[in-house]
Amino acid sequence: MPPTSSSAIDRREALRRAALVLGGVLSAPMVAGVLAGCEARRAPAGAWQPRALTPDQADLVATIAERILPETDTPGARAVGVHRFIDAMLAEAYAAEERQRFVAGLADVDRRARSTHGRTFLECPAAEQLALLETLDRSADPAFRALKELTLVGYYTSEIGATRELRHVAVPGRFEGCVPLTQVGRTWAV
């Protein structure tokens, strides 16, 4: 599909959804805001290249993130691009020392995989990967906890995480202080 028509569909879809959450009323600044969001997400999927991480490290991050928040009846961390968010944070937002600490944490995961199972983390079967990460998680390993936190942020602030896994309403329009949880259904994303 040519990019123009796909972006036109994205825009229509975004506006339709915005109209739903806003109760059908769209003002000019709302339209501008919604469309600005479309622009930001228009990069074609295959073209992504990590900037702070190597492609192998990005794959490792995506795999670990998926073990932390896997695909269930909703997409998992890899599908929503948590590794892209983490790479962007490392490239744009963190100081060099933070980046180095993060990459050292990744190397440590591989080192542990090698010493326990004799192969890299990515070569381990899923069950071994999960067991290894659970060990790090239970011992509150600082590097792993940092990665886990970034994974949660990346996932639950993604559109899928916020609107399909959790609940999000851009413009609630009112506040009610005591409603049955079943009426909302799930944790509010914000």
Place this chain on the structure above:
Amino acid sequence: MKDAYDAIVVGSGITGGWAAKELCEKGLRTLVIERGRHVEHGKDYITEWLQPWQLTHRGRGEPDLYERDYPIQSKNYAFSEATRHFFVSDREHPYVTPEDKPFRWIRGYQLGGRSLIWGRASWRWSDLDFEANLRDGAGHGVDWPIRYADLAPWYTHVERFIGVSGERLGLPHLPDGELLPAWEMNCAEKVVQRGIERDFPGRRMTMTRVANLTRAHNGRGPCQARNQCARGCSFSGYFSSLSATLPAARKTGRLTVVTDAIVHSVIYDERRDRAAGVRVIDANTKATREYFGGIVFLCASTLGTAQILLNSKSARFPTGLANASGEVGHNLMDHISKAGARGIVPGLEDKYVYGRRPTGTYIPRFRNLGRPGEAKVGFVRGYGIQAGASREGWARGADEPGLGVELKQRLRDPGPWQISLQGYGECLPRHENYVDLDPVRTDQWGMPLLRIHCAWSDNERAIRADVKTQAAEMLERAGCREVETYDEDGPPGFSVHEMGTARMGRDPKTSVLNAHNQAHDVPNLFVSDGACMASSSCVNPSLTYMALTARAVDHAVNELKRHNL
């Protein structure tokens, strides 16, 4: 004389906007001078419609950048990736503090100033506050030259315009006003409220009175319960200069606004013994120019106004304009905050909230009310407590062990109800808390850097200790679990309630302003921002600043008509 206006207002924040509205509506051609950039209501709220996934760093921001350029601003609760453009860069706007006396000066240099990013709590002060300095006797400031009765009609005037939601309480020390319907307490807050009011006679817990419109008011709002006010609000759901006062001023056809103009000093005309206008530095070109006007209102914020006055030197006022008393820059106060207690409200697992309420609850002051038989405490003045309960969200998953399907499933449901109580305590006016001008260093526009010397005293530390004890005891008695106190020991400035650097008073020898916010020494010079405050109360000051401003304009215009200015 070019560019002559009837009135000049320096600053466009919460008081500058009010001065402009009142002056224009009373028929004066008014110039508002703002040092920051122009911001257009709605159009320039560039992050307002961005959803979490549309923020470049998902709300996490850029820690490295914040460390370098926003080390102070980024500590403010309202600062985020979505609001950074409404805060100054600390690197570009330096000030000086002694090594052992940090002060956090939170600033928003733009049209509308900090009215875009304020906390919106809107309480009236009472005679417990206006008589506090007098009651304490010598050493704790000077007596306010006004009492509650002087200000009450102006509170009403302001509340009717801005729209304040809240409950009527009938408390003499927290007077009721013109109130829109209150926001609703959530289930956990109601449990804690019942427990506190049952076990502590005389203590109340109420919804914060807040300038968020629970219903449409004067063509604005209602608030949409997004709780993202500091991004700006196209619905005009909360009060700001941009949503309310400046449009009202503009409607008269008498308003002129100049942005990107940093006021260097007030021009003093020695022959007439009057303020003649202001000298400004263009923020972009750094060129100097002058504006002239019949009266001058300084609404540049507590520290901004002090800086301008101290920098306005003349033969008659060698230490700064209107400073015959020597009190300009002194008696700087803030509120103590960042101390209290938190806990878990058990049960209510099947209950939740809909919408994002833009405020919390409040426990009004219960110490030192002058009631017979009340507890003796080791401090003067008092504190109120800001409280709020909410269910923990997905972020709790980062701190708890757990991975995989189980973790994802668990975070689909909200966590336990947590509640936090945070004290906001009164700070004494003390001469030794002061600002002056650095004799050598200037900013990039050539303005002498402000030096801030401010520290808490024993009284504030004693209040802090009592806040923690009482907050924890109230939570325990209300049935909360895992109650713990906290104390983040915020330095002064953190509450963003700085005030007092050009205080009102009865005696020109010990105060800068009279009972009408008029400089004792210069009759056509008025200061109605936080600088004017003679004491700090323990409640949020903005509503009082607004009422004082409207009252001061009324006086100024009457005096103008009588040819007394």
